[in-house]
Amino acid sequence: MSQFKKEMIAMILAGGQGSRLKALTQHVAKPAVPFGGKYRIIDFTLSNCTNSGIDTVGVLTQYQPYVLNNHIGIGSPWDLDRQHGGVKILPPYMTVNGGRWYKGTANAIYENIHFIDMYNPEYVLILSGDHIYGMDYGKMLKQHVNMAADLTIAVKPIPIEEASRFGILTADDTDTIIDFEEKPPVPKSNLASMGIYIFKWSVLRTQLIQDENNPESDNDFGKNIIPKMVHGNFTVAAYRFDGYWKDVGTVNSLWEANMDLLREDTPFDIYDKKWRYYSPSTISPAQYIGPHAIVHDTLVNDGCMIEGSVNNCVLSPKVKIGRDSVVQSSVLMEGVEIGEKVTLENAIVMENVVIKSGKVIKGTREEILVVES
């Protein structure tokens, strides 16, 4: 605590809209979209930082940040309310030269070189605020240091048929990356970039300035910085990660990731006491399950009152489900009220939506319905 110098600080890119989430991101940034009934998407990245012993985190905001700002506050739920460091929100701002919105992911970091320099770190960890996963960045740093890499990219093997949707890396048998292609039509490998980077700060700093001075550049990590470094004179390493990792970029993938929590053999365990996920808690009573209720394969949060039948669902706090209603394979956000004799299937129901008695609302596995008010 005495030293302002930090070995590694994290920068979380949280400015994106996530437009494929449609109504879910009309008024909040994607990292602030609710997940798992209790959390918002960014909670997982923030908790990973805390659990990995990273105590200085910048969060870069831009799109609809109010809910996100409020959610993060000074970082208390994640033990990130620290005297030196902690979590800091970094919105775009105006200077004597006028105001500039963040142009791309690399530009967002470029505009905050100042902030990073304050902590004078050896390494900078670049993260996205919109993935669901649990990962020890400390282990990744260890490999980065051992390999004396300039840049380490976390990679995950994926089914080869999906590879053309990702940034695909080719690594040699020392885990040195020798090729990188963004969404290749004919992928050379099945290692997808997870958008998690550890840079030597001195190297990244120079790269950011060069990139900013290049008028041709999109100022983006995936499109500009990474390819340039992979094909240039730098040591770029792959860090292989085998755990659960999900980019919840579409309504269906968000729904699937929620459903993943419900399986008996869930691939993503939110009950692991050695790797907790933190989030600000709401003030609500214990959940009430009525005498005729049936609740199976479901996550339920504080303040819920369930009198109907619920199967394969994720219920956020203060959800009410009336008698004789049957709710299946759905995600219900905070304050949703379902009347009596309602049938609801394959849906994501947004905050405070009231569904009147007798209604039948069904999405399909192929197209999950988003129910707005």
Add this chain to the structure above:
Amino acid sequence: MSQFKKEMIAMILAGGQGSRLKALTQHVAKPAVPFGGKYRIIDFTLSNCTNSGIDTVGVLTQYQPYVLNNHIGIGSPWDLDRQHGGVKILPPYMTVNGGRWYKGTANAIYENIHFIDMYNPEYVLILSGDHIYGMDYGKMLKQHVNMAADLTIAVKPIPIEEASRFGILTADDTDTIIDFEEKPPVPKSNLASMGIYIFKWSVLRTQLIQDENNPESDNDFGKNIIPKMVHGNFTVAAYRFDGYWKDVGTVNSLWEANMDLLREDTPFDIYDKKWRYYSPSTISPAQYIGPHAIVHDTLVNDGCMIEGSVNNCVLSPKVKIGRDSVVQSSVLMEGVEIGEKVTLENAIVMENVVIKSGKVIKGTREEILVVES
């Protein structure tokens, strides 16, 4: 605490640069400029809110907000870390329609109508974050309610010769405002607007929307909203305020306001236990005054080490003044180090500036020197 509805919430305009403060506002917004050794300018407005019983405050930021954001945090020093309400930072943001910087003071409030509506207040108090004063907004509200006004403007009688620098109001003997002129060459009255407004929210809301739809408008309270309401069909009242009030918009006025604190008969008492001014405290030891030091008419903060002679100064935390130095009529910001045998007069010395032994640095009363590193 049970009710989300608030009688009155405050919105503090804190986005301005304050360019006449020159180097002092190169990297921080004017409301974040240090004052009185321990405070930043916005502390007085925030403390006035707390002391007036206002528990919900929006702070509108835009220019160089990092220091300001960090300073305010979640509002703990001002008891504004509340479950319902409290202080919220409101930067400009991007929506599905793209990003918009705040165009004028009225536009800044317009862009946050949403936020105000959440609390559904009867009244909204509009404040500037860059004035030094102590004022009970509760008394102002009382008059506003008693007069059933649509808008009440706090006014202060000023010397008539200065009146052409201010927005000047003319009030009848019931304190109803009958005329308003922005910086009139020939003032009709000596009542200056203090930039403190209480609006009926329902009235302001309509005015903001009309103003936004008017392409001719500068979207500014002083230039657009207020004149329109004074000359329109609204009850606009003046609330007379006789206490200390200073717009510290220039280097000289900032210096003068600091010097005002030092007088025996100071017009602005920061020691009043019934009306405290709050600010986050630094972690520093008690100040050390050496065996040969002379300290007169001076405010000194924690962590200072004084071995020289100091007269008529304001010393922020962790200032060091070496032996045989003579420092007069100056404001020294945090971490300033003055060597030995230095002469310093009529200056504002910025954070962490080191002045080497033997230097002679003098400003004049007419032109206070800003010493940068």
Add this chain to the structure above:
Amino acid sequence: MKRMMGIINLSERTEYIKELTLNRSIGSLPFAGRYRLIDFALSNMVNSRIDNVAIVTQGKTRSLMDHLGSGKPWDLNRNKDGLFVFHPDVSSQDIVQRKGDIEIFKDHLDYLNISTQEYVAMSRSYMVASVDYENMLRYHEEKGADITIVYSKVMNGSNFIHCDTVLVDNNHEIHSIGKNMNNTNEVDISLEMYLIKRELLIEIIEDAIQSGDADHLKQCIFNRLGNMKVYGYRHYGYVACVNSLTNYYRASMDMLQPDIYSELFRGERRVYTKVKNEPPAKYANTAVVQNALIGSGCIIKGTVINSVIARGVTVEEGAVIKNSIILQNANISKTSNLNYMIIDKNVTVSAEKHLNGDINHPYVVKKNAVL
């Protein structure tokens, strides 16, 4: 601006509930799967916009202090006013227990003196009820009362043994205060919530100290019944008094009634409590849960009927819990069977255990036990 301050007085008799108060005060008893009893008294105050609250403790305070912390959950973490906890001076602990709460108030008269609010709202920790002191203050001023006492006309007097009773006339004036020793049916029970001018309270305490004729504040008020205007403010909502094990059990089971649950927890007036980071509760495919309160972080694979389960409890497959109260982090193993039980914190019930209490004398399993 604020007109009322609050005092919560925790000096209390615990002999009928001692199975649960070995390591805690009644105020810190877990309740309704999420709360501690004192949350109700505290929330009533902050919901009535009281932001200067003193808690006067007696006895074991560790779990209480841990629960209260800096007062943040109740918005009482403040520079000005906020939450104050007054402990009896350790050296005079025996004196206090003999002398009663007046002694504690005496030690903290300076706090009462420097507080700036006009009125004091006073409460105990063992009453579960949602009371609005702002309404009570309006009533108090309308009546021109010196003291106003909240009371409730209850049908089930047997649930309020050892509580104070009040004799209220048609004008709502209180003429005497008694004790509910017998099992009567309908009776006017005092909720032991008082409203009084701060200066009058100080005067009463100073008088009591000088004359030495009363050790308990309640007594002082009783002594003055003739000389002061004491009014009753009738509470129409739910009320329970948790002063015995039976009452604790009964009140817990009351929380399973949707109308009581909604009145206390789902209205505008929230009950605030210390927040714990817990994941959602998970109901497995084999779960059977009916008429139950379940806390967050529970993993339910077995059967839970007519029961209150606190946070972090695991109910394994085949386990059957009925008519029971399970406090936090218990582990109820496979095919065990519980009926009319109160299981304290961190208990492990092994597989195939069958434990059966009685509705009037629930069987209490102590904290940390492994059965």
Add this chain to the structure above:
Amino acid sequence: MKRMMGIINLSERTEYIKELTLNRSIGSLPFAGRYRLIDFALSNMVNSRIDNVAIVTQGKTRSLMDHLGSGKPWDLNRNKDGLFVFHPDVSSQDIVQRKGDIEIFKDHLDYLNISTQEYVAMSRSYMVASVDYENMLRYHEEKGADITIVYSKVMNGSNFIHCDTVLVDNNHEIHSIGKNMNNTNEVDISLEMYLIKRELLIEIIEDAIQSGDADHLKQCIFNRLGNMKVYGYRHYGYVACVNSLTNYYRASMDMLQPDIYSELFRGERRVYTKVKNEPPAKYANTAVVQNALIGSGCIIKGTVINSVIARGVTVEEGAVIKNSIILQNANISKTSNLNYMIIDKNVTVSAEKHLNGDINHPYVVKKNAVL
């Protein structure tokens, strides 16, 4: 990630400093115009990146608890690890005082057991020194020590009466621990800061409980000196032991030496403490201040020489304070004259009072007194 946890043991003898500890523990004694003594022990730990700290209390803890709060000033307000305070079980208070700290450790063995750090750094509250446990850990591992004890070679043995002494060989191994009863000149004093593997500490405590041959942890270590590798880690910086009134006065006056002040307070390693909202100190035109520490919020119109003045003290015009320690919120009225005094909190000294103590027996004026 973190390799050390910390324990600060507050069981301590107060008979030589009782004038100042009537209402507080030594750990909560105000010091150097801004701090409480325990801030040094706590800051040493957090500056060494220890973020799991237990404080084991004994005796009066109210002012201590108020000072510690949630641990925020030391960055110890955490969900995981953070600050823990262990009080002796009230019912067994007498037992503890007879039996020593082993009894307290025994009650909290579970905490030691569930902590995840490999090492335990142990400290008391009455030593003022800046010690880096990270360096100490490196040294400990280099030496392959079982226990490492911080010691200092002091020239002024008379300032360390009743402290432990250590006999260190050329290889820095410690062969015996004694007590500094006489006024010797040069002596190796133990700072009573230990570094030990957590599992070894648990073993020692369990052994002591079983065999019953030691009541104090210090004794247990002493008993094992022959069988374990105990090394001394020499501290070269400033050290004071505040275990008597004279030492409190002396150490306070030491803070007026710029080199000591800079060593303790102006280096990279900060001393953290609870923050109070106070305006700056104001020096009037008539102020004469020389060689003094002044707290924030003071208003100085008189003369202050060779003295330590805490926050919020008013020194009126014509008042003269020399060689004295004034604790917070005192009011020193016009033309009063103080020399070799220790004025506790909230004292008012009226006009024209002349009070004169002695350098070896400073005159203590009790809290809240009006003279």
